[in-house]
Amino acid sequence: MKTARASLTHEAANQLRIRRLGIDTYQEAVLYMHKDCPVCKSEGFEAQSRIEMILGERRVIATLNVVSSSLLLAIDEVGLSETAWRALGGCEGDTVLLQHPDPVRSFSAVRAKIYGGKLSEQDATEIISDIVQGKYSDIHLAAFVSACADDRLDLQETIALTRAMLNAGSRLQWGKSPVVDKHCVGGLPGNRTTPIVVAIAAACGLTIPKTSSRAITSPAGTADAMETMAPIDLELAQIRRVVAQEGGCIAWGGAVSLSPADDLLIRVERPLDLDSNGQLVASVISKKVAAGSTHALIDIPVGPTAKVRSQEAAAALSATLVAVGKALGIEVRTLITDGSQPVGRGIGPALEARDVLAVLQNQEGAPGDLRQRALLLSGHLLEMGGKAATGAGLSLAENTLASGAAWRKFQAICAAQGGMRTPPVAEHTAEILAQHSGIVVEVDNRRLARIAKLAGAPKASAAGLTFHVPLGTVVEAGQALFTIHAESPGELAYARQYAEGQSEVVSIKEKA
């Protein structure tokens, strides 16, 4: 179509000086314009409009908040939130061009998916590319996450999403094989086996460049716990150096942009507390492939209040993980484990780190369940990686741990990552007591996790809880069931109030 009569001279007028307002809007880029700003008026921009800012080669799309006070902004200025400021990369007073962004075409595919359609390879690629470029607002992201929740993505869609996420980030290559990895699909508080498994595997000569994520909906991710013991925010060159030197590392995946889309999706997944099997598989497999792994072992804990609740669901998830792995050229094995109660004692970054250290140091009181799980996983990994014959992995792992070799390797890895740290201790604690005597017959992982989060975990790294009464424990009335740890009195009160209102976090059956 052709057009007649239209002005093209408006662009020159759409220039404003940028100003850093110092407002942290989390990851969504926000820009602020005065209500009487001529650009605002001439372009018909209004609160919540999406606006594209252009400065040299950089283009940033942000959401508009309109300001009525001249104290905040002059009418020829555009204010930027911290995220917008960092993305644009300008200097105070630089002039930017403002315009309506092109409609986000990939969102049509999200809409079609919500209406019951399927995501094609191209849809997935475009969606992930637009997300990484910041073209999706928070509510667009929330709709996408909802559309993919639960088992809404089939195998083909999951493979497409995995490829798209892989292609959107950087990729490590190690020039050798095997390169092994392990992962837990989560949902089981305190299941912090990774640092132990990496130490054992690396001590046995495997290459295991582990990149971990921060918590999404749980009180602590491996990255959060590890960060209380050593720096995890390593650049690619540092990871290469640590792995070349020690055979393994435990770094934060986000710092090397292995899956930038995943990190952006987390900002809505966390407050929504939504899980998606397809996104979970795409996230796990894309990161493993991006990290350059050839073999990955995946722990799937199953229990009534774990992330995966039934053997059937675990089997389905396992099949998808293996199939998507195969499609992406990586060998995946899964281990379906008991998820009926927390592992170890601590729940929360520092508290879990303390359990890890106790196991690695062969302390007498170290949590036996955490030790056993870590050894089981290590055994399988040693077999997958060719360091032990089938059936001989577990005893090799046991020897490596008992001899102190794993502990020495862990210390060496921490040192190589920038120096070992001591996990912090929370200042404020409160014990939650049994109201009657009996035997512990059920533990609600989800509510325990919720309490640890209300106490401040994972952001407050010393926060969380210590769990004292595993299934089968005989307790007396008034005995402490768990202790809440918090860094602030407000968070302690908040977590305690919630815990008080929940009578079935720990179910105690009275003795006959």
Next chain:
Amino acid sequence: MKTARASLTHEAANQLRIRRLGIDTYQEAVLYMHKDCPVCKSEGFEAQSRIEMILGERRVIATLNVVSSSLLLAIDEVGLSETAWRALGGCEGDTVLLQHPDPVRSFSAVRAKIYGGKLSEQDATEIISDIVQGKYSDIHLAAFVSACADDRLDLQETIALTRAMLNAGSRLQWGKSPVVDKHCVGGLPGNRTTPIVVAIAAACGLTIPKTSSRAITSPAGTADAMETMAPIDLELAQIRRVVAQEGGCIAWGGAVSLSPADDLLIRVERPLDLDSNGQLVASVISKKVAAGSTHALIDIPVGPTAKVRSQEAAAALSATLVAVGKALGIEVRTLITDGSQPVGRGIGPALEARDVLAVLQNQEGAPGDLRQRALLLSGHLLEMGGKAATGAGLSLAENTLASGAAWRKFQAICAAQGGMRTPPVAEHTAEILAQHSGIVVEVDNRRLARIAKLAGAPKASAAGLTFHVPLGTVVEAGQALFTIHAESPGELAYARQYAEGQSEVVSIKEKA
């Protein structure tokens, strides 16, 4: 459970002075705190935290943005966005108590729904109640809307949602029967029959207190178009007076809080451009019942690019509307109409209003299709309301329009609503021309609507487009297919650029 050792004295410290920052964040309440604010630190609040503010009897939940500049806020102040400021109702310098809000329990039901569960009556009631109380952030709303999209809500859930929405708002009673209403499910640009139907029905003595909505995803709602001809922002007492005097009104539903939940959901539905049959039915029926109607006639346009795309979908929607109406005690009839192209010529608030006026004034060039549709609907309504025998409604409607009685009634209604206005004219226009000769064989309603929106409709009330070539029109190359109207050069350029990139908005088949 009982607890030991915990401080309860933190509340006294959690007080800050409020300050109106004059930032318009649309409907989401946002609060701003300095990063060094002691409350922020002691409570563990961080960017994106949801925080409850308490001032006297008022409690407002808002999303936190953290400010690092002392120019914006002192460390003992909390800044409020315009929405938060209005909701809290305080004065500059008042002291508010800040605390962690209770977890939004109803969101568990949304999550369960996303995971494939069903919404119970209680779930729907709690969700809608929490939404109306502002407890849902934008991303929570986006997840709820996505969970209900398309046909995800079954009949029982739709009835539950309708009841919940009805109970969350105020309700009109007229002390008489019948009280009639009409509604169009939308999706057909320019289908602005309501003002004409109300005028004819009221002129024939029916009681028709029409409350209309603003556009959700379309370039104009009835309220937007009517607002260019008369005030629509009427309080309940004004609506009563207008209806007592004239038999009918055309007011904005949001002004009388008939469905406050609906108005809040629109803030995410609009940017997401998502439709939900269940939410559509709940919205329509709850508003009809809330408006005190006993009978409602609902127009369902069907076409390949209308909101409803097939006769089957229309039949299903019709059945749900009738069944939900019955459950809520209102008689609903539906009319499935042609939705293959726009109705009338104008698309956009003022442009549609001009078509309405042309029909009411019996102008020679008035759009015949709009006139016919309005008469058809009026005829059915007159029969439903007992003003005409079955089969005699249409001719009564025709007489009422042709005689000028409808036009006189419309003028009287506008005067009673606060005075008749002349719809504004846009300053900037551009014609989109045919690239070759032929016959118009298909019109893409959705892209026409999109172009009208890009031109600024419905917010810029004079913006939109006039459509010149209905199906079957013989056009020559270079002839104008439609004219874009905009209030600003930027919006004109934006709409024009989009229109240029779309070759199939109007499909022209070359003559053999």
